[in-house]
Amino acid sequence: MKELQLLETKGTMTSLEIAEITGKEHNKVLRDIRDETNKIGTERAEAIFGLSEYKDTTGRILPMYVLNIQGILQLGARYSADVRYKLIEKVTKKETVENKENTFKNDLINIEKDKIRLEKSRILKELSQSITNDKYKQTLQIYSANVLYDEPILALPEVNKKSYSANELSQLIMNEHGIKISGNRIGRLTNEHNLKTDEYGYWALDKSRHSNKQVESFRYYDNVINEIKKYI
Template identity: 30%
Template sequence: MTGFNLSNSFGSVTEKTIDSQELLSLVNQARTSCDEKAVRNNVFIERIKDELDGETYKIFVGQKNGAEIEVAEMTIKQAIRVAARESKAVRRALVDKLEAMQQAHIEKNKSGSGLVEYRLAKAEQLKAQALEKNIASARDLMNMFPRLGDAANQVIVATLVNPLLGVEVVPLPAIEEHYHTAGEVGAMIGVSSQKIGRVANANNLKTDKHGKFFLDKSRHSDKQVEAFRYNAEGIKALKHLIHGVDVA
């Protein structure tokens, strides 16, 4: 993930403009957090030209990795319009940042000081760093617990990413059916949770047909563990195996 450039953002707010390289960095930062592909500079420049057709803005030649590239300089208001072309999830995160930059400029003009915009820019920098760290943590958790289903992985990402962005970029999965712990199933059937686990393991019931693995806290420590929870089919199979009858 591209880091938030504090010095560049500070300068662009002061001048009431932002150049396309700074804006592209913000766009790709937001796209990465939403699992979308980064945009190349030449594609982004064409998008800017199309959006701002007939308006006043600057185009000049810049340098990137030793090569010459086109760079556009525009107002924050124009940048927000360019940002509006992104997907809904990316647009929310991106427009909030641009509006914060615009508000910082307004506050500076009121106070005659750059302290407010500096603090806002610093906060954005820290937020970007925390977001990068949380995304890495989510990947580590999913690699550590490979049996977790898509819904459980989605919860992990949503829990770590959404609070930092302040919007529901990654929605929580809809609950399609109820899942019960071994203890809850044991209480229904009249046996211990340990017996539920033994019967399930002996008969290979821990499959998608009978339930799902979830991330849970260990009963004996603060460690996170994979815990299987049973759906209606799983409970029905356990009742049959333990009591020898089918119970609806």
């Protein structure tokens, strides 16, 4: 309902609340607000006195106003110092309570976010411990640390050299050297002559051609070509 939305606005008070604080009948408070409206003009009054409505105990829809801080001060000037003090105390207390509630809600949201971050970090760390490939292990450990923060605190390792799968290397050798050799034969030769080392490439996780599983495969640097040519 409109009046409930207005009541949720920060630093506001309804004419019903003002009637309760002042001890005046509500229709008298409405009369005072309308009198202030006549004095300051409709345009300025609408910015501080928001016309709304409420339902009484008999179900009748009746008018009321929702006042912001400036409206409360404007209307409060008509009343005694004691009443003005109570009005300001009440609206300040409402605002403080609302701020505390918002802070509490935000704190809960932040706590949940932190829990999710910690869980992600834990999973990544566990994954890194189950992988033998040093490059992937290091990458997962870096992700595990970075996920805890809004901005990355560790840089991922740079890949400076272009690498090739056995089939890609086979095509490269054919294109650049005119030598026909299959990816399978490249794999056999490099195994036989211990060429799968850090000097000539690295182990990486690739998708298996026959399933969705991740399998370790060796990715070659192009400097291995000269070594392979020795054994062809």
